[in-house]
Every structure is written in structure tokens, then in C-alpha cells.
Amino acid sequence: MTETTGATERVGNDEFLLEAESLKVTFRAPGGRKLHAVDEISLGVRPRETVGLVGESGSGKSTVALTLMRAHEPEGGRIIFDGQDITHLNYKELMPVRRRLQMVFQDPYSSLDPRWSIRRVISEPLKAHKFGTRQQINDRVAELLEQVGLPPDAANRVPSQFSGGQRQRIAVARSLALQPSALIADEPVSSLDVSIQAQIINLLRDLQDRLHIALLIIAHDLALVHQISDRIIVMYLGEPVEEGPSDEVVGRPQHPYTVALLSATPVPEPGGDRKRIVLTGDPPSPIFRPNGCRFHPRCPIAQDRCKVEKPPLKEIAPGRKVSCWFAGQLDAPRDLWALKDVPLPPGVEAARRPSESV
Amino acid sequence: MTTATATDKPAPAFRFNKLGTGSLQLDLGLLLFAIIIIALLAQWIVLDESALDGNLRTRLKPMGFVGPDGVRHLFGTDQLGRDLLFRVLGGLPWSLGISGVAVICVAVIGTFIGLVGAWYTGIVRTIVLLGIAAMIAMPFLVLALVVVAVVGRGFWPLSLTMGFIAWTAVSRVIYAESRGLLTREYVLAARLFGVSKWSILIFHVLPGLRPTILVMAAFFFAVLLIIESALSFLGLGAPLNAPSWGNMLSDSRQYLTIAPWMMFAPAGAIVLAVISLNLIGDGFAELSRKRARAVEV
Amino acid sequence: MSVATEGVADAARTAASGETILSVNDLVVEFPRPGQPTDFRAVNGVSFDLRQGETLGLVGESGSGKSMTALSLLGIVPAPGKIIEGSINLRERRIDNLPINELRKVRGNDIGMVFQDPMTGLNPVRSIGSQLTESVLRHQNVTKQEATELAFHALDDVGIPSARERLEAFPHELSGGLRQRVMIALALINHPEVIIADEATTALDATIQAQILDLLRERLSSATMILITHDMGVAAEICDRIMVMYAGRIVETGTIEEVLTSPRHPYTVGLLSAVPKFDIRRPKLVPIPGIPPTAEDIVRGCPFAPRCRFAEPDCDQRPPLEYAEDRLVACWHPRSPSERSK
Numbered sequence: 001m002t003e004t005t006g007a008t009e010r011v012g013n014d015e016f017l018l019e020a021e022s023l024k025v026t027f028r029a030p031g032g033r034k035l036h037a038v039d040e041i042s043l044g045v046r047p048r049e050t051v052g053l054v055g056e057s058g059s060g061k062s063t064v065a066l067t068l069m070r071a072h073e074p075e076g077g078r079i080i081f082d083g084q085d086i087t088h089l090n091y092k093e094l095m096p097v098r099r100r101l102q103m104v105f106q107d108p109y110s111s112l113d114p115r116w117s118i119r120r121v122i123s124e125p126l127k128a129h130k131f132g133t134r135q136q137i138n139d140r141v142a143e144l145l146e147q148v149g150l151p152p153d154a155a156n157r158v159p160s161q162f163s164g165g166q167r168q169r170i171a172v173a174r175s176l177a178l179q180p181s182a183l184i185a186d187e188p189v190s191s192l193d194v195s196i197q198a199q200i201i202n203l204l205r206d207l208q209d210r211l212h213i214a215l216l217i218i219a220h221d222l223a224l225v226h227q228i229s230d231r232i233i234v235m236y237l238g239e240p241v242e243e244g245p246s247d248e249v250v251g252r253p254q255h256p257y258t259v260a261l262l263s264a265t266p267v268p269e270p271g272g273d274r275k276r277i278v279l280t281g282d283p284p285s286p287i288f289r290p291n292g293c294r295f296h297p298r299c300p301i302a303q304d305r306c307k308v309e310k311p312p313l314k315e316i317a318p319g320r321k322v323s324c325w326f327a328g329q330l331d332a333p334r335d336l337w338a339l340k341d342v343p344l345p346p347g348v349e350a351a352r353r354p355s356e357s358v
Numbered sequence: 359m360t361t362a363t364a365t366d367k368p369a370p371a372f373r374f375n376k377l378g379t380g381s382l383q384l385d386l387g388l389l390l391f392a393i394i395i396i397a398l399l400a401q402w403i404v405l406d407e408s409a410l411d412g413n414l415r416t417r418l419k420p421m422g423f424v425g426p427d428g429v430r431h432l433f434g435t436d437q438l439g440r441d442l443l444f445r446v447l448g449g450l451p452w453s454l455g456i457s458g459v460a461v462i463c464v465a466v467i468g469t470f471i472g473l474v475g476a477w478y479t480g481i482v483r484t485i486v487l488l489g490i491a492a493m494i495a496m497p498f499l500v501l502a503l504v505v506v507a508v509v510g511r512g513f514w515p516l517s518l519t520m521g522f523i524a525w526t527a528v529s530r531v532i533y534a535e536s537r538g539l540l541t542r543e544y545v546l547a548a549r550l551f552g553v554s555k556w557s558i559l560i561f562h563v564l565p566g567l568r569p570t571i572l573v574m575a576a577f578f579f580a581v582l583l584i585i586e587s588a589l590s591f592l593g594l595g596a597p598l599n600a601p602s603w604g605n606m607l608s609d610s611r612q613y614l615t616i617a618p619w620m621m622f623a624p625a626g627a628i629v630l631a632v633i634s635l636n637l638i639g640d641g642f643a644e645l646s647r648k649r650a651r652a653v654e655v
Numbered sequence: 656m657s658v659a660t661e662g663v664a665d666a667a668r669t670a671a672s673g674e675t676i677l678s679v680n681d682l683v684v685e686f687p688r689p690g691q692p693t694d695f696r697a698v699n700g701v702s703f704d705l706r707q708g709e710t711l712g713l714v715g716e717s718g719s720g721k722s723m724t725a726l727s728l729l730g731i732v733p734a735p736g737k738i739i740e741g742s743i744n745l746r747e748r749r750i751d752n753l754p755i756n757e758l759r760k761v762r763g764n765d766i767g768m769v770f771q772d773p774m775t776g777l778n779p780v781r782s783i784g785s786q787l788t789e790s791v792l793r794h795q796n797v798t799k800q801e802a803t804e805l806a807f808h809a810l811d812d813v814g815i816p817s818a819r820e821r822l823e824a825f826p827h828e829l830s831g832g833l834r835q836r837v838m839i840a841l842a843l844i845n846h847p848e849v850i851i852a853d854e855a856t857t858a859l860d861a862t863i864q865a866q867i868l869d870l871l872r873e874r875l876s877s878a879t880m881i882l883i884t885h886d887m888g889v890a891a892e893i894c895d896r897i898m899v900m901y902a903g904r905i906v907e908t909g910t911i912e913e914v915l916t917s918p919r920h921p922y923t924v925g926l927l928s929a930v931p932k933f934d935i936r937r938p939k940l941v942p943i944p945g946i947p948p949t950a951e952d953i954v955r956g957c958p959f960a961p962r963c964r965f966a967e968p969d970c971d972q973r974p975p976l977e978y979a980e981d982r983l984v985a986c987w988h989p990r991s992p993s994e995r996s997k
Contacts, residue, residue, distance in 0.1 A: 069550050102550075105547060111544055124548060125551035128557070
């Protein structure tokens with residue numbers, strides 16, 4: 001913990017603006033059992049960087065987001081923001097952090113109070129932090145509306161007069177009100193139409209470029225996350241299973257789950273009736289977790305060792321981490337592909353180097 | 359930069375009819391209630407103070423009887439010769455006042471406790487819920503008796519007693535609804551911006567509770583009116599001479615066989631008031647349903 | 656343009672060669688809109704043929720009318736909506752104006768439907784076995800024992816493990832993927848001619864969706880199916896032919912290969928440019944500006960014109976669905992392949 005006399009000592013990795021160190025979050029399930037939502041994840045987002053956290057339901061990705069915002073209390077590990085350990089700060093101490101770390105939620109229909117005018121919605125964080133006079137607040141609201149591409153008279157309307165995409169823009173405007181340096185977007189476009197998703201994604205990207213924000217984006221759509229992120233972390237059952245630069249993770253996936261997820265994502269390209277790796281069985285329960293490697297019951301290449309010993313998250317190259325006993329063995333993914341005779345998704349061909357042709 | 363075009367949908371206000379509030383019940387209820395209020399005002403403006411005095415020569419006269427001074431007693435006179443209609447009007451401030459004050463207490467206390475129970479978890483919530491349950495278990499009548507015995511009768515003892523005991527039903531409803539409202543994502547968003555819990559409760563949750571509170575207030579008003587009348591009827595409420603409707607009913611019991619009309623006036627007044635309040639409550643409920651449909655789209 | 660009216664039926668004959676099972680002609684579904692000069696047309700003149708053995712995709716976003724079209728096929732358009740024009744024929748038999756008892760025989764027997772949300776498609780208070788047997792007993796002339804056997808086989812066929820035990824299970828005891836399989840079993844159990852899958856995989860995780868699509872593709876490869884989805888990628892997985900819908904109308908048809916490689920309608924072009932595709936080159940997504948028309952809007956001329964990059968003055972007249980070279984497109988200025996990428 002840092003002292004609060006004079007100069008405060010920085011903790012954690014200096015590179016990262018927002019960081020989680022061995023974060024662990026458990027809930028109590030009905031029947032008194034423990035629900036292991038998040039089991040030891042470490043991640044970091046640098047300023048002006050976009051990190052994508054991807055996984056299916058039960059992966060714990062949303063819990064990570066909410067815990068970073070201190071909406072949940074972690075059972076273990078720490079949360080570090082701008083060199084300061086914020087894991088156990090109380091409500092009052094968190095206020096300066098809340099100015100700089102903000103969140104955009106998934107459902108634009110319930111994240112805005114339907115009885116409030118847009119002006120009131122956007123100025124809520126401003127008022128909570130005593131931003132200034134009413135005139136200053138109104139000016140800021142107008143400025144924010146313009147930044148997200150909405151007309152100034154939107155401020156006088158209510159959310160029900162706007163479409164889902166527009167409401168999401170309002171939510172983004174609200175989260176930017178206090179000029180945060182880091183933004184967490186939890187499934188920001190999942191409930192929107194496909195043609196609108198691109199609008200919001202582009203908006204987030206533009207804003208990040210202009211305002212130099214660190215962006216952590218949570219999503220279940222791997223293609224979307226690949227499109228917008230610099231780095232990707234793939235989660236399964238509360239743990240990170242693979243991490244690395246986006247193109248690397250998608251182009252040369254090292255974990256069987258990543259391969260399966262990649263293969264399972266439908267892509268609107270011809271030749272779509274390619275064979276794919278189809279995982280058997282259901283997504284596991286965070287209450288009753290398998291022994292050994294958590295993925296082994298569904299893994300197409302699971303061996304005896306996998307059922308008993310849990311593979312650690314190993315750094316096989318700078319910035320490249322995988323938790324699989326076959327990690328880093330460049331043959332493994334090729335075996336996977338060969339095993340199921342699965343052609344690579346389009347665009348991924350380019351990443352393969354000639355020396356690695358099968 | 360991508361720009362979006364705002365749709366030109368009209369603001370989602372529920373449309374007012376040419377006349378009226380959009381709900382038949384509410385209109386009727388307000389109308390009846392207005393009649394009551396007008397009558398209330400009328401007694402001070404139109405009628406003579408002295409009409410409340412009794413004239414023993416014209417006691418127990420039936421409805422429509424015209425007294426020697428030319429005054430027509432529409433509802434007859436009571437055992438002291440007092441005009442019953444005027445007495446009923448005189449009872450208005452009592453009955454409405456007592457129940458009105460009580461309703462306000464009930465609404466404020468019930469809402470506050472419901473909100474506290476909904477927001478906090480753990481030991482605080484347990485205490486609140488146990489407290490509510492304990493309060494429900496208390497016998498209302500016994501408590502009222504005790505209070506009257508200790509403090510005496512009168513306007514304030516009666517209304518505050520009712521107010522401080524009858525809030526339990528409101529608190530439970532508010533508790534349940536608030537819990538629902540607190541799960542909304544905009545509440546989470548506000549918390550994560552650092553908005554204080556009271557700001558959230560007052561500005562996010564309370565507006566959502568307003569229709570419920572209004573509806574409950576209307577119905578409780580009616581219920582408390584009846585309770586007040588019942589207590590007065592039993593002799594526990596308003597002082598003996600006050601023209602409370604309950605008192606008047608109590609008086610009329612003795613003369614039921616010889617002057618049955620004595621009960622018409624107070625009974626009619628109670629029925630009218632209760633019906634209008636119930637209609638108002640129904641009307642609020644219907645309006646809030648309509649509004650909810652427009653808002654939640 | 657007499658070519659137009661013939662062309663619709665003709666185009667349907669391109670890929671599949673089977674006979675026509677389902678034929679929809681000029682279907683219009685309207686919802687009253689008080690206070691406005693016209694009522695709202697959720698489906699505004701849709702015609703298509705479904706041939707034996709083909710999987711037809713109805714692709715569109717919210718408000719496109721794709722779900723309403725499917726509901727019309729089964730006669731379950733929610734009130735106050737109504738079919739006010741057009742006809743629907745199953746083989747030679749007209750089914751859109753059947754009396755309710757005849758319609759009930761069609762549902763579940765001739766046309767089976769798989770819904771998006773298994774929690775609302777399945778009765779939560781009854782065991783899945785009882786729901787299956789109920790459907791069998793209603794449409795087939797068998798004993799209760801035989802119905803139970805059929806139910807068991809249906810569950811087994813869709814890949815549900817321990818099918819015998821699962822007959823007693825309730826929907827909430829199963830995972831999302833298994834529930835969806837049960838829905839598919841329920842749709843198939845009476846061997847209907849046509850299966851309609853309405854966003855059947857939208858609510859599922861990617862890896863589970865892959866399982867279900869696999870099931871649909873393999874087990875039903877010879878079935879006649881309409882797949883409704885907003886996801887072009889899903890359509891690419893299992894459809895032979897697709898129809899793109901916008902604002903209640905069909906704006907483009909073709910085989911899946913054709914539409915994906917050379918989309919003609921600006922909406923289709925826009926849709927494909929707006930979707931991330933794992934492309935390492937990371938082209939910036941090109942969104943379609945604006946939003947689709949809502950139920951309150953009054954549409955004049957081409958419904959896509961306000962958002963269309965290529966709109967011209969003549970787009971204020973509604974374009975008919977007609978041939979542009981070899982495919983049907985509803986556009987005055989359909990794009991040619993060279994113009995596709997930006």
C-alpha cells in the first residue's frame with residue numbers, strides 16, 4: 001500500500017494506466033457454494049491503447065470490467081490505476097479516480113434513466129463532481145453531444161425519442177463528460193443492429209485517437225474485438241487462456257479454445273460452408289469447475305496430463321501468453337487445423353510465413 | 359466522423375383529452391372530491407355560524423323539515439336540533455384533516471423505511487424487515503386505545519397515531535419496488551460516477567416510485583377515513599362534541615328507531631368521500647400505466 | 656414491366672431444382688397507425704418461392720419485416736397486425752386464410768418453427784417429453800407409448816445425450832444449447848415439409864451456435880428450410896439462397912455465393928462493409944449512416960434512399976424488384992462488382 005504523506009509511491013507496472021494483478025472474484029451461489037467468476041487474471045492497458053477482452057458467457061469478462069470499476073469487491077489481487085492501488089479505497093477516496101476511469105454499458109435501453117432529459121443524463125457525472133456553474137455544465141453538454149455526432153437540441157429530449165444507436169452515443173457522451181483517461185466498454189454494441197454497430201465502433205476509435213484514452217473493450221464477438229483492439233485477451237471460465245497482439249492471436253492462435261472460437265465465428269464470406277471445429281458439450285459452470293486444465297472436457301486435443309495438471313499462463317514470446325501444455329509448440333495449431341481439416345478464415349492467410357507451410 | 363440523424367418523434371406525453379385527465383376514473387373522482395371541497399368552503403362562506411347551535415324546539419325533525427326561522431333542514435335535525443347537513447360539513451375538516459395528516463405520515467414514513475431497506479443489505483436490511491414485521495404484528499386498536507388513554511382525544515393524537523402505525527403496508531410495497539428499480543443499469547452507472555446514495559434514491563428511484571405512492575396514498579386516505587370514523591364511533595377518536603362523522607354516526611345509533619335519518623348524512627358523506635378517493639386512486643393507477651408504456655419504449 | 660412479375664418466380668428456380676413447396680405472393684402485413692395518413696406496413700409486398708430441399712435465408716436488421724413474414728406463414732401475426740393483401744400457398748393449397756382449426760393442423764405438422772428464445776418457445780412448467788408427445792398426439796394417429804418412443808428418438812436425433820432420461824426434464828434444467836436442440840426436435844417431430852428457424856441461434860454463445868448450425872446443416876441437409884437471421888455470416892454457413900430485406904421489402908435475392916461476392920443493392924453493399932471479418936489488413940468499417948425507418952415514419956419512394964451513398968433524384972419512386980443481369984434487385988442503380996469495395 002502506498003503512503004499518503006508527501007510524494008506517493010507508484011505501484012504496479014509503470015507502462016500501464018489501468019492494471020489488474022492476479023485479480024480473483026468469487027460470488028456466493030445458491031446453496032452456499034462458491035461461484036468462481038474470475039480466477040487470477042492479470043492485465044494492463046496502456047494509454048492510447050485498446051485492449052479487447054473476449055469470451056463467451058461464464059468467462060467472467062463482464063465481472064472483470066465491473067471489478068475494475070470497483071462495483072464488485074475482489075477476493076484477491078489488486079487493481080492499479082495510474083500507479084495507485086485502488087483496490088480498497090473507500091467511496092470518498094475513489095472520487096478522483098472516478099473522474100478519470102469511466103464505463104460504457106451494454107444496454108442503451110436501461111443505462112439511461114428514461115425519465116430524465118438528455119441534458120440531465122449527461123450532466124449527472126459533472127454535477128456529482130462539482131464541475132462548475134450551470135452555464136459551464138450546459139456548455140460542456142453541448143460540446144459532448146457534438147463530439148458524439150448528435151444535434152444540440154437532443155439535450156432537451158428524453159431517451160425514448162432516440163434509437164438504440166443514438167442512445168449508445170449518449171451513453172458514450174456521458175462517460176466522456178469528465179475527460180477520463182481510461183474507458184471500459186462492456187459489450188458496447190451487442191444490442192445494436194449490425195449496420196449501427198460499425199457507427200459506434202468507429203466513434204469509439206475516433207474518440208480514442210483524439211482524446212488519447214486507454215480503452216478496454218469487453219465483447220463476445222472475436223471478429224469485432226480483432227477489428228478494434230491492439231491486443232486481445234481470451235478468457236475461459238474466469239481465466240485468461242491466451243493473450244497477445246490482435247493479429248497474432250487471430251492469425252496464429254496457440255490455444256485450442258481460441259482456435260475453436262475463431263472457427264465458430266460466422267463470417268460473411270463465400271465458402272462459408274467450410275468445416276469447422278465444433279466443440280462438444282456445454283460451456284462449463286463456474287461453480288463446478290473441471291480439474292486440471294479447465295478446458296480439457298471440450299478440448300479436441302486433450303491428453304491425460306491435461307485432465308490432472310493445470311497449465312500455467314506462460315509467456316512464450318514478449319507480450320504473448322498462453323495457458324496450454326502445447327503452447328508455443330508451433331506444430332500444435334497446425335496439428336489442430338490439420339486434425340480437423342479446417343481452412344483458415346479469410347484474411348488470416350496473410351499472417352502465415354512461407355517457411356511454415358504444411 | 360460519423361453523424362447521426364435524430365428522429366423527429368413527438369415527445370411521449372400521454373395526450374390529454376379535450377377536457378379531463380385522460381382517465382375516466384380520475385375525472386369522476388376529482389369531480390366528487392371537488393364537490394366535497396366546495397362544500398367545505400361553502401360552510402364558511404354561505405352558512406351562518408349560528409346554524410350549528412341547536413334549537414331544542416326543532417330537535418329530531420325529519421329530512422326536508424322547514425323550521426320556524428324558514429331554514430330548510432335538508433337532512434333533518436339531530437337530538438339537539440342541529441341541522442345535520444351543516445354538521446356534516448362541519449365535520450369535513452375533522453375527518454379529512456385527520457386522515458389527510460395521517461396519510462402524509464404514512465407516505466413519508468413508509469417510503470423512507472422502504473428505501474432504507476432496499477438500499478442497504480446485510481444487517482441493516484434484516485433489521486428493517488424485522489422491524490416492519492414486528493410493526494405489523496402490533497394490534498392497531500390496542501395501540502390506539504393506549505394512546506387515547508394516555509394523551510387524550512383530539513385531532514393530533516388521533517392522526518399521528520394512525521400515521522405512525524399504518525405505514526407498514528406502504529413500506530413493504532416501496533421496498534419491493536425500490537429493489538427492482540435499484541437493479542436498473544442507470545443506477546449502477548450513477549454509482550460508478552460517484553453519485554451519492556441519497557442522490558440516487560431521491561432523483562432516480564423516487565420518481566419511479568411516484569405513481570405507486572400516489573395510488574397508495576389515495577387508497578389509504580379512504581381507508582384511514584373509515585378507520586377514523588370507526589374510532590370516533592367507538593368513542594376513541596374525536597372529542598365528543600366535535601362534528602366528526604364517526605361521532606355523528608355514534609349519536610345516530612341511539613335514535614335509530616325514532617329518527618333514522620340521522621345516519622343518512624354522515625354515512626352518505628363517508629361513502630361519497632371514500633368512493634371519490636378510490637376513484638382517484640384508480641385514476642392514478644391507470645394514468646401511470648399509460649405513462650409507463652410511453653416512457654419505457 | 657411484365658418481366659418483373661414473371662421474374663420473381665423464375666429467379667426462384669435458379670439454384671434448387673425441386674418443386675415449389677411454399678409460395679408467397681405480394682404479401683402485405685399492416686398495423687394500424689392512428690393519427691397518421693397511412694397505416695404501417697411491416698411487410699410491404701413480399702413474394703418468393705421456396706423449393707424442395709433448399710435452405711432460404713431471410714436476412715435483415717430490425718424493422719426489416721423478416722420476422723413478420725415468418726409469423727405470417729404460420730398465421731401468428733400479433734394483433735393488431737393483419738395480412739391485408741397477398742396469398743401464401745403450401746404446395747397447391749392456400750393457407751393464409753384458413754379457419755383456425757385447419758390452421759392448427761398446418762402448424763407443427765406441415766410447417767415447423769424454431770424460435771429464438773427457448774424459454775418462451777417451450778412451456779417452462781411441463782417436461783420436454785410431455786411437450787413432444789403432445790405435439791405428436793395432435794398430429795399423428797399413434798398411441799401414447801408410440802408417441803413417447805417418437806419423442807425419445809426425436810431428442811436422440813438432435814444429439815441430446817441421455818435422451819431417455821431427458822424426457823422427464825424441464826426446460827430450465829437444460830443449458831441454452833440443449834434447449835435449442837429441444838426446440839428443433841419439437842419442430843421436426845412430425846416431419847413437416849418446411850421448417851422455419853427465426854433467429855434460432857442469436858441468443859447462443861459462439862461455440863454453441865456453431866454446434867446448432869452444424870446440426871441444422873448436417874441433419875437437415877435435405878430439409879426445406881427458411882432461416883431468418885440478421886447475421887450474414889450465419890446465412891453464409893447454411894443457406895443456399897438468400898433474400899435481403901429492408902423496411903418490409905425484399906431488396907436483393909440470389910445464391911449466397913452471388914450475394915456475398917457481388918452484392919448489387921447498396922444496402923447489401925453497406926451491410927457487408929460494416930461487418931468485421933477477421934481481415935488482418937484491418938480495413939476501416941464503413942457504417943451505413945442514419946437508422947432504418949421506424950414504425951412511425953412514412954416512407955416515400957425507395958426506403959433506403961435517405962441512407963444511400965448512391966442515391967439519385969429518381970430514387971423518390973419506389974423501385975420494383977426486377978432483374979439486374981441475372982439476379983433480382985430492387986434498385987434503380989444497382990451496383991456492379993467493380994464498385995463493391997469503396
